[in-house]
Amino acid sequence: FKYINDTMSHATGDTLLSLVAYQLETCSEENEDFLVYRIGGDEFTIILPNSRAIEAELFALKILKKFKEPLTIKGNPLFITPSIGISIFPEDGENAETLMKNADTAMYFVKEKGKNGYKLFQSDMKETFYRKMMIEKGLRKAIDAEEFTLVYQPQLDLKNNVVIGAEALLRWNSEEFGMVPPSEFIPVAEEVGLINQIGEWVLLTACKQCKEWNIEGRDPIKIAVNISMKQFLEGDFVYKVSRILDETQLNPTYLELEITEKIAMTNHEKVIEIIESLKSLGVRIAIDDFGTGYSSLNYLGKIPIDVLKIDRSLVKNISLNNKNATIVQSIISVTKKLQIDVISVGIETKEELQYLKSMDCYTGQGYFISKPKEHPFS
Missing domain, CATH: 3.30.70.270 (Reverse transcriptase/Diguanylate cyclase domain)
Structure with missing residues (x-):
């Protein structure tokens, strides 16, 4: 309907x-x-x-x-x-x-x-399906009920210890269920066709917030926003991004759209066409969670991306894991030659941070740096 x-x-x-x-x-x-x-x-x-x-x-x-x-x-x-x-x-x-x-x-x-x-x-259906069904019904009213909020995880210049960006992360505080984890409600939103509406709200809210921070007189930072496959491949996605940038008056160079490896490997020609259209607006494109999917360095030279985010699974205990260290070093070497920026995600210990710096990875985010919060500068 x-x-x-x-x-x-x-x-x-x-x-x-x-x-x-x-x-x-x-x-x-x-x-x-x-x-x-x-x-x-x-x-x-x-x-x-x-x-x-x-x-x-x-x-x-x-x-x-x-x-x-x-x-x-x-x-x-x-x-x-x-x-x-x-x-x-x-x-x-x-x-x-x-x-x-x-x-x-x-x-x-x-x-x-x-x-x-x-x-x-x-x-026996109750436990499996009833909560999922109620989550779907709750999602349908969550935007109008102002139950969604964004928190921001700082991205740090590891050399100079300066916040240079923030990733916008969606949170849902449901009146009925309390805090619902994204791992539970986002798959439901994708399944029932609500992810585009929710994703548009996230993009608009994040761009507004980034513009406000830049107006405050601080050094400008970029805002990173996750984009789902359905959202990315919908016919008018580029138009929506353009409209939101116009509405918020945010300089496009401060917006970074994060797509997954799965998107990057789906329908190459269509994906490249969309990415090039977005880049023509001035927007930066990042591949998120690199290392969890196809992990093919080959396609990095074919898709015009700006940033690669190394997944937590490769960063965890990297100083003790020779295999992961070798993979990360290879990624950093290839991206340097391709002039692609690298961000290490999920840094949780001092040892991990120091080891990544020794490998010439100079941007990172994770709980050791900061948990997601309302304001990345606080």
Whole structure:
């Protein structure tokens, strides 16, 4: 529905919802006493009085069969793929709230498995899917509810002990769940198509903050922002970056966009085209977490990047790990010849920092330097 709203107008989406409601209401002649309710957005609840599990499953199959055919609006055939969760009274709940919650959980299970199906609720689904489902619902309101914040991890010039940049890191303090770790909510945001909206908020907020710091009269620092694959490859990403730079009046040379190795290795021509468009704006491009994926030095000469960030997995105990030290030294040597800057990430000990300096790596970030905080200068 979101895709149809975004591409064909909200009026078309409203018409589609009406057609879906009609299709559901006329879904079965045998179950004449069933009730259909729209509970919000594109979610509907159907009540089948005096029915058992087998009857509910048969009804679900009728719904799926009915929506195999497209719904036509103004000559445009639109296909709907329902995800149906089923809960049974009293086995799955003795009140409406519990029954709704458990049907929701079963529905989420179907969405996880690729949509366009149905599933009966099972008690072991709760732990796996219910929290994930609630995280998704919470994310949908988190921006408007101002539950997101950014913290900033300083990037240090190791030679002169001066902060030269900061990486913006997203935090979510949910009214319902409290602090939710990024490792939990970001994969959900990517999965359900919210990452572009959230990513745009992060980019706008980080650019505003960087501009404010530079206005304060300090030595200008760059701001590094992580970009997801979906965000990077969406058709209007370059335009959005340009618009945000115009809106915030941030000098583009102070913005560094971090992409992963996986992005860099996906669809070379398209990626290079996007990177070159971004660089034409004056923006810097970094590859994050180098060493966790393909780790191929070969493609560094083909993709026009400015910065390489060596992953924590290579930095950890580097002074005691000859293999990692050799890899890091090779990376530094190659990037110097290619005139690519290097940042070592995840520096957690004095020994690691000193060893990296001895290898001519002069920019770093990590808990030994500073934990992420509201202000990188504090």
